[in-house]
Amino acid sequence: MAPHTAWAQAQSPASDENAAPESAPPNEAAALAEPAPSDEAAAPPDPAHADEAAAPSKPVGETVEAVDPVAVAPPPPATEAAPEVAAPLAKSETTAPLPFEVSGAPGKGLTLKVGDTFSLNLKSRIQLRYQLHIPQAEDGAARQLDQLVTVGTLRLYFSGNIFTPALTYMIQLALAARDYRDQAISPVYDAYLDYAVHRDLHVRAGQYFVPFDRLRTVREFALQMTDRPRPVAEFTLDRDVGITSYSESFLGDHSPLAWRVGVFGGGGNNLTTSKKPGALVVGRVELRPFGAMDDDQEGDLERRVTPGLAIGTGFAANYNTNRLRSTTGATFQGGTTDYRHAAADLVFKWRGWALQAEYLRKQASADTIISTDAEGDPLVEYTRSGQGWVVQTSYTFDPPFELVARVSRMYAFAGTDPTLVTEVEDYGQELGAGLNYYLNGHRMKVQTDWIARMPYNFNMQAADQVVRAQLDVTF
Numbered sequence: 001m002a003p004h005t006a007w008a009q010a011q012s013p014a015s016d017e018n019a020a021p022e023s024a025p026p027n028e029a030a031a032l033a034e035p036a037p038s039d040e041a042a043a044p045p046d047p048a049h050a051d052e053a054a055a056p057s058k059p060v061g062e063t064v065e066a067v068d069p070v071a072v073a074p075p076p077p078a079t080e081a082a083p084e085v086a087a088p089l090a091k092s093e094t095t096a097p098l099p100f101e102v103s104g105a106p107g108k109g110l111t112l113k114v115g116d117t118f119s120l121n122l123k124s125r126i127q128l129r130y131q132l133h134i135p136q137a138e139d140g141a142a143r144q145l146d147q148l149v150t151v152g153t154l155r156l157y158f159s160g161n162i163f164t165p166a167l168t169y170m171i172q173l174a175l176a177a178r179d180y181r182d183q184a185i186s187p188v189y190d191a192y193l194d195y196a197v198h199r200d201l202h203v204r205a206g207q208y209f210v211p212f213d214r215l216r217t218v219r220e221f222a223l224q225m226t227d228r229p230r231p232v233a234e235f236t237l238d239r240d241v242g243i244t245s246y247s248e249s250f251l252g253d254h255s256p257l258a259w260r261v262g263v264f265g266g267g268g269n270n271l272t273t274s275k276k277p278g279a280l281v282v283g284r285v286e287l288r289p290f291g292a293m294d295d296d297q298e299g300d301l302e303r304r305v306t307p308g309l310a311i312g313t314g315f316a317a318n319y320n321t322n323r324l325r326s327t328t329g330a331t332f333q334g335g336t337t338d339y340r341h342a343a344a345d346l347v348f349k350w351r352g353w354a355l356q357a358e359y360l361r362k363q364a365s366a367d368t369i370i371s372t373d374a375e376g377d378p379l380v381e382y383t384r385s386g387q388g389w390v391v392q393t394s395y396t397f398d399p400p401f402e403l404v405a406r407v408s409r410m411y412a413f414a415g416t417d418p419t420l421v422t423e424v425e426d427y428g429q430e431l432g433a434g435l436n437y438y439l440n441g442h443r444m445k446v447q448t449d450w451i452a453r454m455p456y457n458f459n460m461q462a463a464d465q466v467v468r469a470q471l472d473v474t475f
Contacts, residue, residue, distance in 0.1 A: 278320025334371025
């Protein structure tokens, strides 16, 4: 390599023509001295008198001492010194390799790995979205269209392991304006550590999705449509801070059984204010009878040759929460409530066809929270109780075009928040259809969809409709 060669040249002595010996014994120095100019001295010495010719002159009458021929031997030829000059170069070529590895791939980011003790993966994601809103027509008037062109989301991911491959970490930041929900002031979505104690026991601590149902815990980059179903947003649980124990293959490397048990703060993510002590307790069981599958990503992009099936159920209780939707929504001013949650879900994939279905239920311990405001007047705040279901199906062709269809429905329980009752009456039925093209799986795709929300009788004249097109890229 050029740097090594330059270094070797800089360290090497000058050529034999220009360099003088570093030091020489007295006899050798005399042998190398230039002879006095004379005709006799100019002639080559007689080999028979080489010793005499090499000896230094003595005053007349003194005995000339014999000179060891080895001491006056000429320096070795330049060619014999070459190995010493090349030694620094040979040493540099055997330098140990760098102690870390760097790799990268489209959709998987850049990874720095230092043995088994540390790794860091850097990844980002952008979503560019066009939205055309077609609202309900009012009193027979023409619909007033509006549009939005925006950055739907901007994410940064930092993940890897520390000390041992069994201890991993994950940080996700959401930086687009649309990512700041419920008046959030922090961009932190995920921030947790995960330790694999054993195949049957993993422990995760930090802020992340509450492991309650399937359709909410599918990562946003792996969605088939531009928004999650309306019942999922209303009745499920979101991110929270807590600790979870779990196993993906309980009691066997190929076991079809998975479980999760967790305890959380119950107030959702990025909290900055305190509340009355409470906790969110959650448990979930999953069964994959045909073996492991990618049920955390929507659609069958791999066009599985063998069928994949995942069945799950979850239960949760959120004690003394002050959030309107349990872990999301506005904050109650006058107190707290308890919520009970239940979920059942199914995911099936085979030969490009995918089906997912889910049932959700949320019940508050009381329909109202009664208190007084700052002026002493009565303050009544409503909780939100109800249930809903979702069915979504798709087919992926080869090349990877995909057709998607969705239907969902919500129900409000009697006595619950009148605002929820009105929302269900006006928008409780949801229909959706989409067309997607995958350039690099879910890591790079173009999506278009149409979603209509309407009363139960499928009255399209009363439907609130949205058409979206977006480019979603992870790199």
